Amino acid sequence: MVAAAAGVPLLRLRLSAADALTADHILVLRDVAPTVLPSALGAKGADDAVDAFVRWVRDYQEGVPLSHGYGEPRLVRTGPSPAPGYATQVAALQDAARARGGRFSTLPLETRRALLDDAFKAAGVPNLPGRPAGKHVVADLMAHYFGSSSANDLCYNARIGRNTYRAIRITTVRPRPLAG
């Protein structure tokens, strides 16, 4: 999470319309999603993951105190929205894909990988951020999905339901597999 110092003015702002991802941007993200998200999600699951990410971005609020911690606490607020750079990043990815011959999803896997590798390196994205951080929209989409409870379930192929409502008795047995 991008975190600003305590000096940031206390603001609780919804993102302006100009910052929001447009329908065209969302279509590009939906085109990219099947490459960067697990195939087990299927087309609808990948679209849902994009929509969930877009909702996350839309509902982001700036200047809100983060948990101030325990032990060595300090006041930190949420930083600027990660969204302002997204439109440019989406357009750049789209342009790069066109230059290689077409829509992103139609390119060979290694070409797609090279495009994203270049983009992430240029944006300074060494790993998945803990939460979307604004360095690159596709890395943020990936971070948003892979940090989710459902991704954790998919990894372990188990109905764990981390941080969701569950009766305690459910957790006392080995979690059932997802397909079960």
Next chain:
Amino acid sequence: MAVHDTDICVIGGGITAAMAVEKIATLRPDLRITVVEAGRSIFDRQNRIEYHRRSMAYGEHPWHDDFIEDQQAKGMISMTMAVGGQALHWGGACNRFSQEDLRLKSLYGLADDWPIEWDDLERWYVEAEHRLNVSGEPSPYPEDRRSGPYPQGPTPLSFNLQVLKRWAELSGLKFSPLPMARNLTPFGGRGACGLYDTCGEVCPTGARYSPDYTYQQLIAAKKVTLHDRTLVRKLVLDPTKATIAAAQGAHQDRPGDPIEYRARLFVLASGQCWSPHLLLLSANSRFPNGLANSSGLVGRHMNGHKFISAQALIDDETFPGQNMTHSLISREYFRCATDQAFVRHDTRVWESSAGKEPRLRSAEGKLLLGDELLADWRARALKGSSVRLRTYYDSHPSVDSRLSLDPASKNRYGDPMPMIEHRLDAQAEGREAATLAHCTNVFERMARASNGRLTGQPRVSTYWDHPGGGCRMGASPAAGVVDSFGRTHDHENLFVIGAPTTPTGGCTNGTLTFVALSLRSAAKIAESVRG
């Protein structure tokens, strides 16, 4: 100046005040009780599902405006200042200390004894556990005898913790589910646990005990008057006697308009930081070193305990995320033979996903996409399990482990803010290396039992957890600020309750002990105010 008359004025609105007021109000319904708290009331339980959601999604603090920016202390472990105090977002751990904590001097020649008998304190533990509705299982160690059962059975162990209990006990230590103030079924106007696993942040159902519920119930029943957002800045002496006549402060919205609380008895329930701080701030010509400070011990012997953390990797299979806020505890090392090198600590075990997070690049630096990333994550996640380990260990404070007034940091009124500097006494300092070696050995022994290994060196904490002290109890005016009931030796109608009164900080979570001591104080307070 606005003046409020009451019978008992309680300064501070945290968990110890909540418990004490609830008890006093039951024992003495004839008394008027006023609680004055510097922070605000956050009585909006209907919003907590949404606060939980945003906390998980964005990391936002779920207790909005639960702190006062210019009322902060250096060395304090939490910024929270609100009705409910730090127990708004505690984890709910309810471990007892042990008899040894009260007899460190007699048994080991270390630190100090407490001026209270274990059997006396133990019955207050039972009451505290009932008021907090603790879920727990009797300790497998016979020395941990109880005079009454837990009000609830233990929080059921998740599949993960069952696996980890089998693993951990291969080392020879006996483990129990951590006792927790967590409703398994609805109780006290609060819901049952829904395992959101965010006890330490916000509990959407109220299953984890939170003092704001108690205050709302007491207010609804007209048993207490709550003045929130009101900072008490000074206690004022009676001009002719050594008793407290008034507490003076101001409301946040009217800083230039002083308020005075006059009462027959004053209870300082502001925790280990703000209680001694107020006594020091209240210095006057008759008590130039601060009120209740003829011993010179106000703000001294600030205690707590340090801790040692480690991560292990073991062969057994677990599924991280089942119940990450619950844990196992062993009390194996609560006792130390008197003819051996002194070391006391609890031993805790949690499920963990450390080192098994998804990553963007392979070890060779290749960008991982989609199924590749998932496969890489799975390969690491399913290869054994991470385990989180920790010991809280005896960290006896020196007299120079202290809270002082920091002239460089002042609030809006110009009052110097507190500065806490914890210091071990010479004997505790001298055994630091041996304690680390001992705990490392315990962790390694546990890891080896499953062909496991520690991942990295165990680390000693940079702060003292569950802090207390600053107004330590002592049998005589020379030995302490207060007696064992929390009554100050210098001022007949002034009590300090809870964490500040502890001479030493134990080697496990302190809240249950703070509450038990407060209930004991409350009974004494109730009988102290004549009808």
